[in-house]
Amino acid sequence: MLNxxxxxxxxxxxxxRARTKRKESLIFLDHMPCLTxxxxxxxxxxxxxxxxxxxxxxxxxxxxxxxxxTAHEPGQIVGYLHIDLERRAIGLGDxxxxxxxxxxxxxxxxxGVDLVTNPKAPGLYLKNNPIQKxxxxxxxxxxxxxxxxxxxxxxxxxSSFLWIHPCGGKSENMTTLDKLGKIQNFSLEKELxxxxxxxxxxxxxxx
Numbered sequence: 294m295l296n297x298x299x300x301x302x303x304x305x306x307x308x309x310r311a312r313t314k315r316k317e318s319l320i321f322l323d324h325m326p327c328l329t330x331x332x333x334x335x336x337x338x339x340x341x342x343x344x345x346x347x348x349x350x351x352x353x354x355x356x357x358x359x360x361x362x363t364a365h366e367p368g369q370i371v372g373y374l375h376i377d378l379e380r381r382a383i384g385l386g387d388x389x390x391x392x393x394x395x396x397x398x399x400x401x402x403x404x405g406v407d408l409v410t411n412p413k414a415p416g417l418y419l420k421n422n423p424i425q426k427x428x429x430x431x432x433x434x435x436x437x438x439x440x441x442x443x444x445x446x447x448x449x450x451x452s453s454f455l456w457i458h459p460c461g462g463k464s465e466n467m468t469t470l471d472k473l474g475k476i477q478n479f480s481l482e483k484e485l486x487x488x489x490x491x492x493x494x495x496x497x498x499x500x
Contacts, residue, residue, distance in 0.1 A: 298325045298367045301352055308440040311375045315438055319494070320373040321487050324365035326453045327352040331360035331431050338362045338458040346456065358441040360415055360431035362457040368449030368469075370483060372442045372490065379437035381498065388439065388498075389432065393417070395494040396428060396443060403486045404475040414460060425468045429460065445486075447471065448479050 299322045311318060328351065330339070338361055343353050365371060378388060393410055396417060400406050407420040408427060417428035429444045446469040454464040470476050 298323050300325065301327050301329070301354055301365065304373065305354070308373065308375065312436060312438045312440060315377050315380070316375065317377055318373075318375045319491060320375075321370060321483075322373075323367050323369045323371055323449075325352075326364070326366045327354065328362060328364050328453065328457060329354045329356055329358075329431075330362050331356055331358045333359065334361045335461065338461055339456070340458070341456045351453070351456070356431075356433070356441070357435065358431040358433040360429070361460045363429045363431065363444065363459050364453035364457060365444060366449045366451075366453045368447055368471075370445040370447050370486065372445070374432070374439050374442040374494075376439045376498070377437070378434060378439060383498070385432075385434045385439075388434075391494060391497040392430070392432075392443070395490055395497060396445075398493055399486055399490040400427075400445070402489055403482055404470055404473075406470070406473065406475060414462070416460060419468070419473075424466050426459070426462065426466055427468055427470070427473075445470075447483070448476060 301324050346353055397408055408417040409420045411418055415430045416426050419425040427446055431441050433440045448471045451467050454467050459467055
């Protein structure tokens with residue numbers, strides 16, 4: 294787990310090396326403010342010209358992963374999953390089920406927040422208010438090797454989401470653990486979450 298924001302291009306270089314070597318890993322970090330667009334990104338969901346964002350020092354990256362536009366910023370917990378589906382003889386659908394189950398269980402255990410999936414929109418949403426999104430998801434499985442992963446909004450301020458319609462939705466529908474009043478000691482809770490997710494994910498993946 295890296296405890297200071299990482300540049301997004303640095304991760305992109307890492308994941309390409311990982312795929313080339315088919316070297317598995319789980320990485321947890323956060324990023325300086327930037328926007329990313331998946332293969333399903335629609336131009337109308339970007340609310341600011343790319344040139345203006347670049348002038349502000351905000352990177353924008355077009356990626357070969359699932360999903361639309363999303364944002365990264367300090368205070369998130371971003372999990373990157375590099376898994377060899379071919380070697381493990383697991384399909385992408387089963388992999389995504391394992392990912393969702395591990396996130397749901399780990400977030401509930403550490404912060405007591407119950408989330409649900411939405412078959413029409415990737416991500417995890419509050420069970421008691423399903424319009425509110427806490428976790429963004431975007432996975433690539435090129436050559437049966439996964440990359441990218443999830444972004445859990447924890448203590449970030451959500452300001453980067455104002456430049457987009459995140460995954461086609463409204464920026465005001467994004468929420469954080471901090472806004473929900475669930476953060477007491479973020480450093481400790483982040484470590485507990487990473488440990489819990491890591492154990493749950495690998496255990497379910499091996500079944």
